[in-house]
Amino acid sequence: MSAYDRLDAKLRHIHALESISGLLEWDEQTLLPADSADQRQNQSAALAQVIHQAQADPEIGTLLDELETQNPEPETQNSADSIGPIIRDARKTYDRATRLPSSFVERHARLCSEAYHAWAKAREEDDFPSYAPYLQQHLDLAKERAEHLGWGDRPYDLQIELHDPGIDTETVDRLFTQLKTDLAPLAQEILSIPSKTAPDLFTGFPIDRQESFLKEVTTSLGFNYKRGRIDTSLHPFCAGNGADTRMTTRFDEDNPLDSLFSSIHETGHGLYEQGLPLDSLHNALGTAAGMGVHESQSRIWENQVCRSRTFWNHYEPKFRVAFPQRLASVSSEDLYQAINAVSRNPIRVDSDEVTYNLHIIIRFETERKLFSGELAIADLPAYWNAQYEELLDIHPTSNAQGVLQDVHWSGGAFGYFPSYTLGNMLAAQLWYAAQAQLPSLDADIGNGNFAPLLDWLRKKIHRHGARYHLLELTEKATGQTLSPTHLLRYLRERYLA
Amino acid sequence: MSAYDRLDAKLRHIHALESISGLLEWDEQTLLPADSADQRQNQSAALAQVIHQAQADPEIGTLLDELETQNPEPETQNSADSIGPIIRDARKTYDRATRLPSSFVERHARLCSEAYHAWAKAREEDDFPSYAPYLQQHLDLAKERAEHLGWGDRPYDLQIELHDPGIDTETVDRLFTQLKTDLAPLAQEILSIPSKTAPDLFTGFPIDRQESFLKEVTTSLGFNYKRGRIDTSLHPFCAGNGADTRMTTRFDEDNPLDSLFSSIHETGHGLYEQGLPLDSLHNALGTAAGMGVHESQSRIWENQVCRSRTFWNHYEPKFRVAFPQRLASVSSEDLYQAINAVSRNPIRVDSDEVTYNLHIIIRFETERKLFSGELAIADLPAYWNAQYEELLDIHPTSNAQGVLQDVHWSGGAFGYFPSYTLGNMLAAQLWYAAQAQLPSLDADIGNGNFAPLLDWLRKKIHRHGARYHLLELTEKATGQTLSPTHLLRYLRERYLA
Structure with a gap:
């Protein structure tokens, strides 16, 4: 399998997991039973962890290095070529996944959850x-x-x-x-x-x-x-x-x-x-x-x-x-x-x-x-x-x-x-x-x-x-x-x- | 964190992912749009792969070895103790995940998909x-x-x-x-x-x-x-x-x-x-x-x-x-x-x-x-x-x-x-x-x-x-x-x- 095909398979895997995450959010806002939010939080957190691991897979970094050498200037936004934009975006996702420490991701997720509830309460109480x-x-x-x-x-x-x-x-x-x-x-x-x-x-x-x-x-x-x-x-x-x-x-x-x-x-x-x-x-x-x-x-x-x-x-x-x-x-x-x-x-x-x-x-x-x-x-x-x-x-x-x-x-x-x-x-x-x-x-x-x-x-x-x-x-x-x-x-x- | 607590966290992670898998199947049979089955197959396959990885995590094996030494005879089904049955079932899942080659798991999943369609057709055509x-x-x-x-x-x-x-x-x-x-x-x-x-x-x-x-x-x-x-x-x-x-x-x-x-x-x-x-x-x-x-x-x-x-x-x-x-x-x-x-x-x-x-x-x-x-x-x-x-x-x-x-x-x-x-x-x-x-x-x-x-x-x-x-x-x-x-x-x- 070529480096591109291997990258493609990894991007497909990540996208499949991300699309599941989207379904969980949709279900939460349309169908989730009133008292089942606790489990949904656990599911979303577990999936987020798995997605982050997949995004930060070191093999993606190696493949991108190789592909960027083969396809110089993938950063050019105007590239009419198909592979350029794909490599450029995959690089962006990979770099962001690897540069953000998992402790940051966890703190951010926790703050989002806490701040959401604080916001809802503050709005209700005008506080x-x-x-x-x-x-x-x-x-x-x-x-x-x-x-x-x-x-x-x-x-x-x-x-x-x-x-x-x-x-x-x-x-x-x-x-x-x-x-x-x-x-x-x-x-x-x-x-x-x-x-x-x-x-x-x-x-x-x-x-x-x-x-x-x-x-x-x-x-x-x-x-x-x-x-x-x-x-x-x-x-x-x-x-x-x-x-x-x-x-x-x-x-x-x-x-x-x-x-x-x-x-x-x-x-x-x-x-x-x-x-x-x-x-x-x-x-x-x-x-x-x-x-x-x-x-x-x-x-x-x-x-x-x-x-x-x-x-x-x-x-x-x-x-x-x-x-x-x-x-x-x-x-x-x-x-x-x-x-x-x-x-x-x-x-x-x-x-x-x-x-x-x-x-x-x-x-x-x-x-x-x-x-x-x-x-x-x-x-x-x-x-x-x-x-x-x-x-x-x-x-x-x-x-x-x-x-x-x-x-x-x-x-x-x-x-x-x-x-x-x-x-x-x-x-x-x-x-x-x-x-x-x-x-x-x-x-x-x-x-x-x-x-x-x-x-x-x-x-x-x-x-x-x-x-x-x-x-x-x-x-x-x-x-x-x-x-x-x-x-x-x-x-x-x-x-x- | 004790060995038990670490095992517990891993079991919670696996269960969260498995429960997502259950939701995907439920959604497929109740709500999934008629032409969206292709994406659901990709989602289920990606999640199955992730679940298998989590089940076969070598650290679970190490933790189980340690816990089995601390808690002898976890195999005893009649154990009234709480940890015994947990270790016994976790061991069973881990052993099955690690003993089944991933090539077997893939062949089985593919056969299930093919055989399901063959069955539906055969039943319809009485063949x-x-x-x-x-x-x-x-x-x-x-x-x-x-x-x-x-x-x-x-x-x-x-x-x-x-x-x-x-x-x-x-x-x-x-x-x-x-x-x-x-x-x-x-x-x-x-x-x-x-x-x-x-x-x-x-x-x-x-x-x-x-x-x-x-x-x-x-x-x-x-x-x-x-x-x-x-x-x-x-x-x-x-x-x-x-x-x-x-x-x-x-x-x-x-x-x-x-x-x-x-x-x-x-x-x-x-x-x-x-x-x-x-x-x-x-x-x-x-x-x-x-x-x-x-x-x-x-x-x-x-x-x-x-x-x-x-x-x-x-x-x-x-x-x-x-x-x-x-x-x-x-x-x-x-x-x-x-x-x-x-x-x-x-x-x-x-x-x-x-x-x-x-x-x-x-x-x-x-x-x-x-x-x-x-x-x-x-x-x-x-x-x-x-x-x-x-x-x-x-x-x-x-x-x-x-x-x-x-x-x-x-x-x-x-x-x-x-x-x-x-x-x-x-x-x-x-x-x-x-x-x-x-x-x-x-x-x-x-x-x-x-x-x-x-x-x-x-x-x-x-x-x-x-x-x-x-x-x-x-x-x-x-x-x-x-x-x-x-x-x-x-x-x-x-x-x-």
Whole structure:
């Protein structure tokens, strides 16, 4: 067996174990009996240990040394060659697995578990000080990780890189500053239009019909239910991979749009996973390019496609067939307004696509200042609230409604938030590129034919896996560098036209 | 850390990985999307490799050597001491993991996969000859396994031991010969009573009500749904362990008794798992004593308890509340007869508790002759059909209805079948012992109070884990050696009274 074949077998083994880990997490959030979490923790810990051993297998190091000699310059991100990106990503995983001491991995896992429970309790009791020490430990561990991995002088860059390879703080800062300059006044302008608030129209939508309607929609978008499922969980998510994609949604009889748009959002993630090359899920060619690219795929379907008038011209009659009595008194315009409502909401996950990115910009600036030392953990609540006041004219009435609202930091996931807005920017940029390249795109969507857009995304984004990073992919797909102008244009057209 | 503590940590690690393997199998049979089986195969193979590595960890051998020196005679099955059984079982697992070459393990896994598909095809096409070579390979591999593990002169004993530790061919033969002598004529006598056949009473029982009724029943039997679930699968089974017990059933609108009794049967298995000491699931103290004991726990609830008049005196009114229209024309006597119907059925899994054990005796004698060389694979169909004719007056019209009906041999699981009848014998013996020791047992069951019987089984069977084997447990629980007389008495009382 060649060195490449031996590496390939090891990567397949690691990927199989990692995909099991994903299934354990999915099961935990969908089906796990109430009192069985203790065993799930033991299972996840045992599997994490086994995965780390497999990733740090010294033979992988030897094989990589050999392959890197045979294939010089595997570091070149632009390499069109297949083996280059595979070796590059395998090297990254191997180096990270071997450079992080197992004592660090254990401390981090323990802190994640403790901090999660501390966060949940602090949020419930609106008690930031009880959570602050865990945040401090996570910040310290993130800096320690950066030391181990050779990023000691720029730990926040590493945090961003962990979620979006190829992106750094300076790039995010430049893009977000441009975006914020125009978005802050635009959001205020849209928020001042009274008709943009959500009408209170929806009660008593039977859940079984919500479920069959969203299955009809997500199937027509292209989700392959022969290699996937949709179940329910407290918070919607998409787990698994293209070989077995597990989405979730949640149902509320009085909020049918929530389950529908949650499932459309997760379908966007699922379509990306299902569009990655199935025979390469274990290496860079079948791996997502990062969280930002992933989010662009969920958002383009959720927002640009499925909140559009064109989409609802096709689906409104079907929606009315599914709920004839419930929608009898709802006008078409009311329905469209409800789908595109905008409001001042202190909670990021409940906010609309206009204000959402301001929530993210606040988080990015907060994280950057935490890592630079400009902001102390103890001063977080005051800083947070001041930012919300300035940018969004929102005055959180509690820390539970403010700095305690997100789960991310309890898992040490600093640097994750920027991906959401990078994804929103890319989604809008892809949308206009697709419109330019597919003259019948609007007509197709109006006919419920989503295959042309999906095929375009498959060709421009999905099939490349992690071969290119977000900025490279953006240029290749749209012919332009990543820019917030497309998102701003889209928001103006959608909300001010 | 002491040698024992180090062994304990390793056993916990192995158990966590094994329990993940169980979850993968459960998910495969309940939820896995239709086209995702390819990834599940890769996941299961990767996990099996990791489990085998963990079981064969040389440090376990060193620790066992040390602990065996400190704790002489750990082989004594009767040891009341806790460490003895733990060391004994850990030694058995370690020796088997290290003595079986990985090439054997791989060949066996590959054969199981190939033979399963060959069996499914052969059964569908009624084509025994196409399956025969796989059976021969499984027989050869079983003998090779026996050589590796030091059982070369008695490979069928090993097969029985793999399913029921402490039991050998001679013991099964002696018990089954006694049973058969009286059961064959008893079955013929019962089968000659016309009223014993099932009345055709059941159509259109809504599945959601079947589900809520069986949840009511299984909850009242004592199944803890906070540490377990019931879902649907093609064939009912019970997976997981006491920390997270996953039962399945199946639903048919025209056969509500099938889903009900399937779920009661699996609840019996689940109650046993949930009764094993939760903090010892990773060692012998929290492990089931064998398949025979496991089956005794499913059968005592399914048959002795839940097919009784006493049980139905309590549950018939509730059953009628769940299905008022469907049961309006069904008399109490008809219902009871349907629950206790007896008939000549060529299919084991569809047969009643009277004829069931004759199906098993045929399989035991067949397997024994295959291993001794008295019977060749090519002669299996003729031998099978002759046995069915002689013992049950059943004339299979095809091999699909005959020797091809069971999945077991396609996985090389020779020696599994005897467990079913050993379990039936033990169930009846436990039933009479419980009646003798719990004077109000009948009254309790008639009041829907199953806690006294469950507590008795917890005390007599569950809490001992694998400390004692089937024959020892029988004596401890009932004061008598295992004997078929109790099963025969029970069948006479139930079907001839």
